[in-house]
Amino acid sequence: MSDTLVETPVPVEPARKRRNWAKIAGVAALLVVLVFFPVITGTEVAYLKAGQYVLIGVVGAVGLTLLVGQAGQLSLAHPFFLLVGAVSYAVLAGDAGESGDLVGLGLPPLVAMIGAVAICALVGLAFAPVSGRLRGIYLGVASLSLVFLGLYLGQSLDMLSGGTSSGRPPPTFEVFGFRFANTEPAPTIMGVAIQKQQRLWYLFLVIAIGSYLLARGAVRSRVGRAWRAVRDNEAAATAMGVRVWWSKAQAFTVSSAFAGMAGVLTALWLDLVKPDENEFIGTYSITVAIGYLAMVLIGGLGSIPGAVAGAVVVNGLPQLLTLGATEFGWFASAGAGGLSPVLVSAFVYGAAIVLVVLFEPGGLAAIGRRLTSRQGDRR
Amino acid sequence: MNTFLQLVLNGLGKGAVYALLALGFVIIFKATEVVNFAHGSLVLIGGYFVYATKDALGWAGAAALGIVSAAVAALLIERLLITNARNADVNSLALLTIGVDVIVTEEIVRRLGADIPFVGDPYDALPLQFAGLTVFRTQLVALIVGIVLITAFFLAFRFSTWGVAMRAQAENKEAAALMGIRSSRVTATAWLLAGALAGVAVLFMATQDFSGAGLGRGTHAIALIAFPAAILGGLDSTVGAVVGGLIVGLTEALSAQYISFEFSKSAVFLVMLVILVIWPSGLFGTRELSRV
Numbered sequence: 001m002s003d004t005l006v007e008t009p010v011p012v013e014p015a016r017k018r019r020n021w022a023k024i025a026g027v028a029a030l031l032v033v034l035v036f037f038p039v040i041t042g043t044e045v046a047y048l049k050a051g052q053y054v055l056i057g058v059v060g061a062v063g064l065t066l067l068v069g070q071a072g073q074l075s076l077a078h079p080f081f082l083l084v085g086a087v088s089y090a091v092l093a094g095d096a097g098e099s100g101d102l103v104g105l106g107l108p109p110l111v112a113m114i115g116a117v118a119i120c121a122l123v124g125l126a127f128a129p130v131s132g133r134l135r136g137i138y139l140g141v142a143s144l145s146l147v148f149l150g151l152y153l154g155q156s157l158d159m160l161s162g163g164t165s166s167g168r169p170p171p172t173f174e175v176f177g178f179r180f181a182n183t184e185p186a187p188t189i190m191g192v193a194i195q196k197q198q199r200l201w202y203l204f205l206v207i208a209i210g211s212y213l214l215a216r217g218a219v220r221s222r223v224g225r226a227w228r229a230v231r232d233n234e235a236a237a238t239a240m241g242v243r244v245w246w247s248k249a250q251a252f253t254v255s256s257a258f259a260g261m262a263g264v265l266t267a268l269w270l271d272l273v274k275p276d277e278n279e280f281i282g283t284y285s286i287t288v289a290i291g292y293l294a295m296v297l298i299g300g301l302g303s304i305p306g307a308v309a310g311a312v313v314v315n316g317l318p319q320l321l322t323l324g325a326t327e328f329g330w331f332a333s334a335g336a337g338g339l340s341p342v343l344v345s346a347f348v349y350g351a352a353i354v355l356v357v358l359f360e361p362g363g364l365a366a367i368g369r370r371l372t373s374r375q376g377d378r379r
Numbered sequence: 380m381n382t383f384l385q386l387v388l389n390g391l392g393k394g395a396v397y398a399l400l401a402l403g404f405v406i407i408f409k410a411t412e413v414v415n416f417a418h419g420s421l422v423l424i425g426g427y428f429v430y431a432t433k434d435a436l437g438w439a440g441a442a443a444l445g446i447v448s449a450a451v452a453a454l455l456i457e458r459l460l461i462t463n464a465r466n467a468d469v470n471s472l473a474l475l476t477i478g479v480d481v482i483v484t485e486e487i488v489r490r491l492g493a494d495i496p497f498v499g500d501p502y503d504a505l506p507l508q509f510a511g512l513t514v515f516r517t518q519l520v521a522l523i524v525g526i527v528l529i530t531a532f533f534l535a536f537r538f539s540t541w542g543v544a545m546r547a548q549a550e551n552k553e554a555a556a557l558m559g560i561r562s563s564r565v566t567a568t569a570w571l572l573a574g575a576l577a578g579v580a581v582l583f584m585a586t587q588d589f590s591g592a593g594l595g596r597g598t599h600a601i602a603l604i605a606f607p608a609a610i611l612g613g614l615d616s617t618v619g620a621v622v623g624g625l626i627v628g629l630t631e632a633l634s635a636q637y638i639s640f641e642f643s644k645s646a647v648f649l650v651m652l653v654i655l656v657i658w659p660s661g662l663f664g665t666r667e668l669s670r671v
Contacts, residue, residue: 353478
């Protein structure tokens with residue numbers, strides 16, 4: 001896997017300052033837009049839902065790019081951890097349901113969310129004997145077995161997952177008495193009522209930014225250096241004093257925890273936890289595994305901003321096109337068997353993968369780096 | 380006992396089909412070190428051409444056309460994409476084939492629309508009775524065709540000029556080039572052959588007997604089962620592909636009967652996991668995995 005995370009060396013002092021200001025201004029502007037996004041969208045909640053879906057993708061993709069790009073372990077198991085996260089949250093925070101045939105521990109939602117992430121991390125750690133021994137494609141296909149296992153377990157353990165027919169509703173999220181649900185009266189920002197979807201947007205945004213910062217911290221620290229060392233040459237890493245098996249297990253565990261968080265968010269986003277009926281279409285299916293892989297690949301393997309960009313492309317595009325279809329009647333003429341939003345976005349990201357591999361192995365991150373370095377004057 | 384024999388025969392028939400697919404992966408991997416994730420879409424292309432031309436050409440003609448089209452599609456992937464991405468490492472190329480797979484699969488599924496056609500007309504849904512056993516005819520035909528093709532492949536691989544050239548190249552690319560072996564011809568033939576095998580396999584996969592479902596996303600998912608087959612046998616071993624295919628076929632058939640139908644696919648992957656934990660490069664794979 002290519003080394004995509006070389007921090008640009010800083011040439012001279014004044015140039016550095018100028019570039020940093022431009023960057024800070026850009027980030028600040030982006031943050032302002034994100035914070036005021038619910039105000040911008042106003043009553044058009046559909047746009048907000050699309051944005052939330054992108055943020056879920058960000059959390060998952062950041063986790064996957066650590067594993068695939070930084071630690072060099074190809075994994076297609078992401079949907080499995082999404083499923084484990086979603087079900088764990090529902091089980092930990094939920095109640096027994098009306099007929100009493102569901103398992104629910106009724107813990108506070110915040111505890112359940114943390115618990116779900118911890119469970120995913122432990123399951124990822126439990127996979128370490130496999131992930132530590134296998135390499136490359138062997139690991140990729142081996143990790144695919146988790147997706148099949150998840151499909152089977154989700155279908156057969158009805159009392160946990162709610163079953164394929166009806167699923168189970170995830171409990172409303174709540175922090176210290178503040179409920180992420182519609183209330184009367186609702187607080188407002190600039191005249192826009194902050195109801196359930198707006199609140200969830202802020203929740204997702206905070207978690208996505210937190211994930212981003214955590215991952216960046218890991219990459220820049222000793223942990224990330226160990227991952228890259230193991231990725232590039234295990235023997236050399238051992239010689240440098242890196243515990244290879246632990247470093248590998250660590251990467252898989254951390255990545256699983258990120259996926260688990262994305263799973264909890266997925267449950268909240270859909271307002272439903274429901275296992276898939278088959279392995280190729282669904283919330284936790286192989287298609288999703290390929291989608292996440294596409295995100296990190298389009299963004300540039302190992303690059304965290306790249307993973308964010310990849311999530312925008314892969315998760316955002318179908319949402320945007322679907323919105324276009326409902327709001328402006330795109331694809332209306334196509335009819336059955338014609339072009340659908342999902343189809344078009346699959347074409348786009350399929351083609352994007354091919355183009356990235358052919359022309360820009362560093363992905364969007366490399367393109368971005370080149371653009372920013374051209375703006376800053378390099379003598 | 381009779382049930383068991385029936386299951387074994389049907390399982391071997393399925394296994395033969397998986398072996399054809401897994402052999403395709405392995406041939407491509409040996410020739411180009413690329414893992415072809417687009418194998419499922421080659422299967423779909425072959426099946427689609429059979430379905431589209433069946434009425435005009437008759438089944439045999441359509442089947443031949445399907446096999447040829449899958450082979451040509453594989454060749455196109457190799458010529459247009461793989462050879463043009465010389466700078467990319469093999470892992471990126473594997474991911475590139477995922478991109479191809481996404482596009483082709485979506486397009487074929489769109490073209491099929493609401494249809495999920497069966498493409499095994501001459502033998503599908505005509506169970507055979509003999510010696511108190513009921514055997515799906517498709518699986519029996521698949522087993523025979525599989526044995527013939529796989530034997531032919533191994534003979535060619537061992538004795539033909541192409542086989543020698545291919546083995547030489549897999550052994551040492553530079554030395555083979557110095558001996559006057561044209562690398563591009565060897566790899567092109569490998570992809571062509573793998574595509575043709577996928578084209579043959581689909582004739583059995585999209586049938587009532589094999590899967591109970593016609594050509595569609597399901598067929599693509601079945602092709603995915605050939606991955607464990609190739610992996611558990613060892614990605615760079617042709618013998619491993621055949622053994623892996625049979626193990627997968629038998630595991631699927633037996634676990635569907637004795638445990639549950641839903642579990643059968645997971646069972647295949649679990650068997651693969653166990654084998655991989657013991658032998659990290661598959662049963663017959665080269666131990667030294669520096670190239671993966």
